Structures are given as structure tokens and as C-alpha cells.
Amino acid sequence: MFRMMIVDDEPLVRKGIATSIDWQEHGIEIVAEAGNGKDALQRLQSLPVDLVLADIRMPVMTGIEMSEQIKERYPDTAIVLLSGYEDFGYAKAALQIGIQNYLLKPASAEKLISVIVEIRDKKRQERQSLKQEMSRTRIFNENLPFLKYKLMSSLLKGELGAAEIEEKSRTLQIDLQGPEYHILLLDIDDFWLFSEKQSQKQNEAFTFAVFNIAEETLLSYFSGFVCYGELNRLVALVSSHKIHSLLAVCQEIQANVKRHLKLSVTIGIGQSCSSLADIRRSYQEAVQALKEKVYRGKGQVFLFAANQRQDVFDGERSAPFTAEEKTMVRHLKLMDEKELLQSIRQYFLRFASENIPFVEVKHACVRLVFLFIQELEEIGSPKDVVFGPQFIPHVAIERFEVVADLEAWLARMAAKLVRHIEENHRNTFKRTVKEAIRYMEGHYDQPISLTEVSDHVNVTPAYFSKLFKEEMGITFVKWLNRLRVEKAKALLKETSLKTYEIAEKVGYYDYKYFSNTFRKYTGVSPRDYRNR
Structure with missing residues (x-):
């Protein structure tokens, strides 16, 4: 209902306005009456209305004085003033304070209804428009992380032309003007370990907090944007041609995360590129740079260096399969659990007999797990089914402190993998x-x-x-x-x-x-x- 207050110093006039018209029929409800402007303002404190219909000439406080107060305190409340022909000065004053609806007495019922219904309809339209705008804004803000993710994904896949990039970045209020671009990947260290001890909501809260710190810190210095990647990873696209400044800002991000969340993050940076069409290369380099964490530890910033690619970044993938690995993969394909577990036993016996450093043992196990995951992918099964939804090989393996525990865990995963592949064949x-x-x-x-x-x-x-x-x-x-x-x-x-x-x-x-x-x-x- 459209709520209205009648203000007039003559009770009969108020009664006449209230009863001579079927206001309910027009969706209008008379919720209050007042004998002067002061009384009306007091009632408005506890009884807000959509429209005040008032006489101009009243004792104590005139309609003009009341309207000035209403305009200041309740700007969304509409006002319609009534007055006689001789009140031209009042009419002029009403216009000066922005009151457009001014009716001369005696106003016919038809005229009164017409003016008020027009105001009612305009108010409804304004509220509907505001509601729709608020809804669009809310939906946009709720989907903003996903929209940024989609933009990043499209950029990395090379799916967008220059015009589309400009349009989407403008819609998301992102500056991608260049002249040079870097991809940064931020990993929350030991995420798999501490996430096991917390609820999903708490883990999401931690990730969101890291996201906010990274975004606020990065965008204080550079243009670009940050989006969610896989699991504990954030992806950032920044425009910067000063690599030393970028390294310093990354260290600032690490310090802020450490100070506020007591967490460690490792950051990988790809080399710069002058075109967004080449941004995929920077992303792949950032991925490779992050792999140094396996060898050099957590909580660091790794900048990709082309001359280190073979020795450091691609070591676990580019080296040929060993005979032991080929044997284990063959047993897995044949779903021979007994022989697979025996091969794993021999694998670790060799590590012990040759006194292989533990860091190298972990590296070998990361490689083996990647091979297991590849077998899952070949049958179209996500790694989550066997290894869990938040599984990251090097993080999972890093938690072990003795070789025996690592072997036992790997054997359990292998047995579970065999059983899953067997079930998959039955269901195919x-x-x-x-x-x-x-x-x-x-x-x-x-x-x-x-x-x-x-x-x-x-x-x-x-x-x-x-x-x-x-x-x-x-x-x-x-x-x-x-x-x-x-x-x-x-x-x-x-x-x-x-x-x-x-x-x-x-x-x-x-x-x-x-x-x-x-x-x-x-x-x-x-x-x-x-x-x-």
C-alpha cells in the first residue's frame, strides 16, 4: 500500500479528504493526520509515509516550513501542497524548495486522485528500478570472482580478441593497458595439512583472506587483477616492467599474509610479455617456477629463468621413465595390486641400500604420483576420487618425516588406485x-x-x-x-x-x-x- 498523511489545520477538511475518496481502491492508505506542520514532523519520526498532502497556511508551522524540514530529513517522501488563489507567494516559495506538486483549492477529487496516483506510480517505478539495480549489483559482486576466473581462463587459452579483452576488462573495471605483463602464481604453503583440521568454511575463509591481501597489495602498486586458481592457488595478472619492484611487492604480500594470518605463501613469477596473446607462456613459466618449492623450500619467491628450465623446472617430467617406474605403471594398467605393492617395496629398499637423500626420495615419489594421476586421467577419472579433493602431490609428500611412513602412504594410495580402476572398468x-x-x-x-x-x-x-x-x-x-x-x-x-x-x-x-x-x-x- 502507498502510505499517505493528511496535514491541515481544519478537521473538517482533513475528514473530507479522507472520506470523500475511496483511497483503498487506488492502493493508497491514509495512515495519519496532523493539524499543523510541527505535529506532522513529530508523527513522521515514528510513522514514515510515502506522501504528505498538506495545506500551505497553517498555525504553528506552515506547509512551506514543514516541507523544508521533510525535504531535509526524509528526502524520499513526496509532498503535495494545497492552497488558495491568493497564496501566489507561497506557491513561489514551494517551487523554490523543489515541490512540483502544487494544487489550488478547491481541488476536485478527480484532480487530487490524478496527481497522487501519478506520484504513486512514479514512486513504485523508482523503487522497482532501484531494487533491480541493487539486485544486478549484488549478483555482479557475487559472481565477480567467477567472472575474473573466466576472463583469466579465456586469456590463457587465447580465446579473446583485442576488442573482447577491452570490453570484458572494462565491464570488470580492470586496467589491462600494459605495456608489459607478468603472471604470478601464489600457493598457500601446507594448505593440505592445515585444511584437514578445519571445516570447509574455515578453509574458504583463509583462502579468501589471502586473496584479499594479495589483491590489495598488488593493486596498490600495479594494474591488473587476481583470481582464484586450483585449490590453494591464486593467479594474478599484473602490468609491470620493473621486475625488482614486482619482487619487492611479492615479498610484501608474503609479509602481510604472515603477519595477519600466520600463513606462508610461495610465489612463482613468469617472465614478462608485451602482448596478452603471449600471457599463456608467462603462466606456464610461473607454474615451472613454483616447482622450485619442491627443492628449495616454502615461503619464497621464485622468478622463472630460461636457462634453468631443464635442470630445475622440468626435471621431474622431462627425464625418461626408469625401469622401476615402467614396471609399476604396467602393474597398475594390469590391475595387479600384489605385484604393484611388491614393486613399491623394492623401490624403497633401493633407496635405503643406496642411502638416497630424503629430498630425492620425496622427489621420486612426487614423480610416481604424477604417473598414477596420468593413469587416472587416461580413463577419464579425476584425481579427487583416489587422492581427495585438495590433493597436491608435493604438499602431501612434504609432510612425511621418515621414509617408512612415506612408503606406507604410497602403498595405500596405490592399492586404492588399483581398486578404483577395477571398479571403473566394471562401470564403463x-x-x-x-x-x-x-x-x-x-x-x-x-x-x-x-x-x-x-x-x-x-x-x-x-x-x-x-x-x-x-x-x-x-x-x-x-x-x-x-x-x-x-x-x-x-x-x-x-x-x-x-x-x-x-x-x-x-x-x-x-x-x-x-x-x-x-x-x-x-x-x-x-x-x-x-x-x-
């Missing part, structure tokens, strides 16, 4: 057929074929035909015909469509073939089925 057949059925149920109204469906599930037509028959006990063609006939039966009973129209809606473009198929599966023609 069912998933393939289930996806094929889902596809057919979504496309039965189209002329789909065995080849089309087998292509959709990424198997050969012959293999799919055999697999479908084994799983469903019926051929692909018969199952599809049965599905279409069931859909046709429903349309025959529930709609008034002609039978040839129904035939087309369920994927038959030859009416005679549809009729014969329908009769084959139901024993009657489509027309007889509808009429019975």
Missing part, C-alpha cells in the same frame, strides 16, 4: 549404454542412426551394437522403435495431432513405415489405438 560398459539411452531419449524425434549414437559415446558401431545387446537384451533398432512407439502412444491419447504429425514428432518421416511399426509393437493401427 554400463555408463556407455546409459549415455546412449540418454542421447536417444533426447533425440528420438530426429532420424538418428546406430553410427550417430556410437559416435556420441566414442565407440565403433559394431562394438556399440554388441555392447547394447548384451546390456539391454534387445537390439539398438528394436529399442529405439519401442521408445518411439511409446512416445507416439502418449501423443495419440493426450493430443489431437494428426497421426502423420505424430509420426514426424517421434522420428518417423515415412507414415506408412510408422504405421507398420506401430502395429508391429501394439497389434493395432495408430487410428485404432486412439479410438479404443
Whole structure:
């Protein structure tokens, strides 16, 4: 309801205004009356209204004086003033304080309703517009981290042209003018360890706090933006051609995180590039730079150096597989848990016999875990299933202080991995057929074929035909015909469509073939089925 207050020093006038018009019919409610401007202001303190309808000439406080106070204290409250012809001076004063709605007495009911309804509608529109704007702002702010992530992802994939980059960065209020760009990656050290002891909400709060510190510190010196990456990682794109300044700011971020959150962060910096089209290279270099943490410890800033790439950054991936690793991968592929665990035992026995430094043992285990993860990826299974949602190989392995504990953990992970791969093989057949059925149920109204469906599930037509028959006990063609006939039966009973129209809606473009198929599966023609 639109709330209104009537202010006039004559009770009969107030009563006449209140009762001579059916205000409820217009969505307006008279919630208060006052005999002068002072009384009206007192009532407004505890009873806010949308509109004040007042006489200009009143004792104690005039309508003009009251309006000035209302304008100052309650700027959203509308005011309509009433006065006689002889009050031109008052009318001029009303206009001077911004009151546009000024009616001469005696004002007809129609005129009064027209003016107030117009104000009511304008107020509603303003409130709706404000509500929509607030909603858009809220939604934008809530989605801002995701929008930044999407922008970063698109930049790294090279999906955006210069015009699109400018438009998106302007929308997100990000300055990407250059002239040079760096990618920074920030890892929260030991995140996996302390996150086990806290709730998801607490972990998210810590990550959010690190994000705020990194963003506020970086953007105090450089233009660019920060977004969330994977797990405990933040990704920053900054514009800077002074590498020494960038290193100093990164150290400031580390100091701020340490001081406020008692956490350590490691930062990797890619080399500069002069175009956003090359930003992926800087990102990959930052990834490589972060790998130095495995060798040189946490809480440092690592700047990528091209001449160190082979020796430091790519060591764990670029070296050829050892015979031991090949053997373990083969046992994993064959799902031979016993032999895999025995190979791991021999792996660690060699470490002990050769007195391999523990840091090298950890490095070898990180490499082995990456190989295990690659096997998971080859069967389309995320590493989270076996290793957990917040698993980072070097962080998980770094927590172990003795070789025996590390071996026991690796053996448990390997056994779990074997069991998962075995289960995956058992479910692959069912998933393939289930996806094929889902596809057919979504496309039965189209002329789909065995080849089309087998292509959709990424198997050969012959293999799919055999697999479908084994799983469903019926051929692909018969199952599809049965599905279409069931859909046709429903349309025959529930709609008034002609039978040839129904035939087309369920994927038959030859009416005679549809009729014969329908009769084959139901024993009657489509027309007889509808009429019975």
C-alpha cells in the first residue's frame, strides 16, 4: 500500500479528504493526520509515509516550513501542497524548495486522485528500478570472482580478441593497458595439512583472506587483477616492467599474509610479455617456477629463468621413465595390486641400500604420483576420487618425516588406485549404454542412426551394437522403435495431432513405415489405438 498523511489545520477538511475518496481502491492508505506542520514532523519520526498532502497556511508551522524540514530529513517522501488563489507567494516559495506538486483549492477529487496516483506510480517505478539495480549489483559482486576466473581462463587459452579483452576488462573495471605483463602464481604453503583440521568454511575463509591481501597489495602498486586458481592457488595478472619492484611487492604480500594470518605463501613469477596473446607462456613459466618449492623450500619467491628450465623446472617430467617406474605403471594398467605393492617395496629398499637423500626420495615419489594421476586421467577419472579433493602431490609428500611412513602412504594410495580402476572398468560398459539411452531419449524425434549414437559415446558401431545387446537384451533398432512407439502412444491419447504429425514428432518421416511399426509393437493401427 502507498502510505499517505493528511496535514491541515481544519478537521473538517482533513475528514473530507479522507472520506470523500475511496483511497483503498487506488492502493493508497491514509495512515495519519496532523493539524499543523510541527505535529506532522513529530508523527513522521515514528510513522514514515510515502506522501504528505498538506495545506500551505497553517498555525504553528506552515506547509512551506514543514516541507523544508521533510525535504531535509526524509528526502524520499513526496509532498503535495494545497492552497488558495491568493497564496501566489507561497506557491513561489514551494517551487523554490523543489515541490512540483502544487494544487489550488478547491481541488476536485478527480484532480487530487490524478496527481497522487501519478506520484504513486512514479514512486513504485523508482523503487522497482532501484531494487533491480541493487539486485544486478549484488549478483555482479557475487559472481565477480567467477567472472575474473573466466576472463583469466579465456586469456590463457587465447580465446579473446583485442576488442573482447577491452570490453570484458572494462565491464570488470580492470586496467589491462600494459605495456608489459607478468603472471604470478601464489600457493598457500601446507594448505593440505592445515585444511584437514578445519571445516570447509574455515578453509574458504583463509583462502579468501589471502586473496584479499594479495589483491590489495598488488593493486596498490600495479594494474591488473587476481583470481582464484586450483585449490590453494591464486593467479594474478599484473602490468609491470620493473621486475625488482614486482619482487619487492611479492615479498610484501608474503609479509602481510604472515603477519595477519600466520600463513606462508610461495610465489612463482613468469617472465614478462608485451602482448596478452603471449600471457599463456608467462603462466606456464610461473607454474615451472613454483616447482622450485619442491627443492628449495616454502615461503619464497621464485622468478622463472630460461636457462634453468631443464635442470630445475622440468626435471621431474622431462627425464625418461626408469625401469622401476615402467614396471609399476604396467602393474597398475594390469590391475595387479600384489605385484604393484611388491614393486613399491623394492623401490624403497633401493633407496635405503643406496642411502638416497630424503629430498630425492620425496622427489621420486612426487614423480610416481604424477604417473598414477596420468593413469587416472587416461580413463577419464579425476584425481579427487583416489587422492581427495585438495590433493597436491608435493604438499602431501612434504609432510612425511621418515621414509617408512612415506612408503606406507604410497602403498595405500596405490592399492586404492588399483581398486578404483577395477571398479571403473566394471562401470564403463554400463555408463556407455546409459549415455546412449540418454542421447536417444533426447533425440528420438530426429532420424538418428546406430553410427550417430556410437559416435556420441566414442565407440565403433559394431562394438556399440554388441555392447547394447548384451546390456539391454534387445537390439539398438528394436529399442529405439519401442521408445518411439511409446512416445507416439502418449501423443495419440493426450493430443489431437494428426497421426502423420505424430509420426514426424517421434522420428518417423515415412507414415506408412510408422504405421507398420506401430502395429508391429501394439497389434493395432495408430487410428485404432486412439479410438479404443
